[in-house]
Amino acid sequence: MPNLTQNFNFKKPLQTENYDIDVQNSNWDKVDAVIPLSNMARQAIINGNFDVWQRGTTFTNPANLQYTADRYMWASVPDGGTNPILVHSRLTLASGEIPNSYFGYRINSNGSGSSYGASSLHWFSQPIEFGTRYLCGNGKKVTVSLWARSDIPGKKLGFWLRQTYGTGGAVSASEVINGASWTLGSVWAKYSFTFSTNTLASKVFSSVNNDMLEVAIAYQWGTAFASRVGTSTPETFVGAGNIDIAQVQLCAGDVALPFQPRSFAEELQLCQRYYERYDGVAASTRLNLPAAVAYDSNTFRTSMLFRVPKRVAPTMTQGGVFRFIPSGIGTNIHFFETTPFGTGIGASTSGATVGNSTVIQSNDTGGWIAADAEL
Template identity: 30%
Template sequence: MDYPKNTPGAGLANGRFVDEDPIAGTPGSLIPASWGNAVTQEILNVISGAGLVPSENQTDQLSLAIKELAKLDPQQRFPVQVYRKNLIINGNFDIWQRGAVNLAPNIGAYIADRFRCDWNGNAGVNISRQNFVPGQGEVPNEPRFFFRWQQVTAGAGGSIHRISQAIESVRTLAGKTATLTFWAKADTTRQVNVTLGQFPGTGGGGGETVTPVGSFQLKTSWTRFSATVQLPSLAGKVLGSGGNDCLRLSFDLPLNVLQVIDLAQVQLEEGPVSTLFELRSPGDELMLCQRYYEKTYSQEVSPGTFIGAYGSLISTVRLGQASFSAQPLAQWTFKVEKRGVPSISLFAPTSKGTPGQWRSGSDEVSSASARALGASTRGVWVDNFDTALVTQTYYIHATADAEL
């Protein structure tokens, strides 16, 4: 847009409008209808583009429109290293390396990656991965899965029924404002209490500082919940030296009742504003999870499943080897360096032989002394502890757990 410089008779002086000067006898500038309409339409386009309805009696709409249009679009595609805002790993519940269900109603710990489940009071709980129906319109972004806590035994005298995630480093969000957003529903109206705990680590001083985030009334339909909280600083805290200090997000569920609680799209971000859920690719999310847990099995295969040699560690004892050299020995280099030195679990590839031991390719020979050797954050050796075996190719599966 510009002044009507090329409009005959507009009466501009030095390219601008001027008033009439009666003393000098010079006329004032004229505003052509075409120019006045164009200016008005340009302003209206800005107002409408910001989602506002033009009003003849409101004089601040252009200012409001500019402020609205200047806001950061939460869907703007930044490079991932700039835009990675969700501090929760696997908040979309895409990754379930340990399996899509817990082993039994009395066994909790980690099921969905990075999310720990704990309960007591002899409660019985089935944790499971549930599927969203494609095209459902309740939870946005077309998520594939959601997390389900189904309590099948109420229990008695319980003090903890909790879903939590430990975020590495207690320095995370310390002294800052944070916003939690999640989707949830239940079998009936139920209250869930959410907290953030700043744990200084084993050997640290002052204990865990727990900050309430809010109490949320879950309904029988999917509902988006959001709350903003100010976290304390670490002033006066003494951190432990074990490397397990963390910021712990906890969902505390009702105690000693039969219930079904569903969770989806959990996001914790810095700042006072709840933005749209950050979608990361399943591949990126898997790598984030593998900093804490990795396995030789394919992603969809639960550890301990008898699938044979597929993906396993392999070692061959050749003809002529004897004594120490006649042991299976394999190096497992992790795909992602671990948070700390992981604990290693070993699994036989077939149901024959000794559980957790090397098994031969002919499935006829099993070892008896398989062990993890020299584990580090980068990898581990698996050998056979000085037990000589006959000439065969041997296989074994493993998991590496470095959870907080």
């Protein structure tokens, strides 16, 4: 019977025992289970388990470069072709269907699409902040993995990477690193590919610190982009049905490590560095802003601190209808002096007395505010 170490209960064979490979593997499994996911080399993808959906959980025909699930962007370039109706949504998995996952990402297509040009391309991607500087370089490899399935017979899916050095000034040009593609089956299977990244020698990075490594999952491609996914054959959406993915991961090295979920609280906080939304969706959950003070006769002002500091000063947007309380009079809001840490909010009025206070609230039909600092 082996001895056990004090902290992690690793098995240590006795001096009289041969070292059993099963014991060794058991010890490695324990090491893997405690390696922190905060380490980018272990998992560089944020929201790889599709737990966080601040923008909504269903998107019909999302626009080119539109974000859907947190940290994931959809790109659509039909190049003269016609897309089918594409509905992107959060997929709830059957209990135990994929260990350590509850959600996935589904694209439902009502057909194959038609007349796609040679430069057509549809992909789903995540830009990994500082991924180029920390994960790439001469001799360095990264491995992308995910689970996928499709009930569309013959449907293919592919991976590729884009190594970028940022924007602004005379930075080095971005570099595409070609990957591979697979024909999906109707049952879940894990797919992975190891990429050799490009050297960083003599490369010029942006002074605004926005280099990134983009992980791209291709759903459709024309002949001009087929080489990005390791083929020479173009791909459409093939037919009506579902294309499902789950557990997206990128880790350093040439092994697709076992997927380790983060806590929801940690995943949400990571997502909110790039995007944060405040919702008042109904009468029972109105959005109440901090108390506002009359700045002049035409404006009330308040401020909002973000839950998580942003990557950069974000772009602020709002929707729905807002009003003053207790009067119930409607108002239009705007933003000023936005920083990575918070924003000022102004609300239009008339005849206000400077120094008087009020509350700005979304009305019963809902209102929202969003801070967007995506790459």
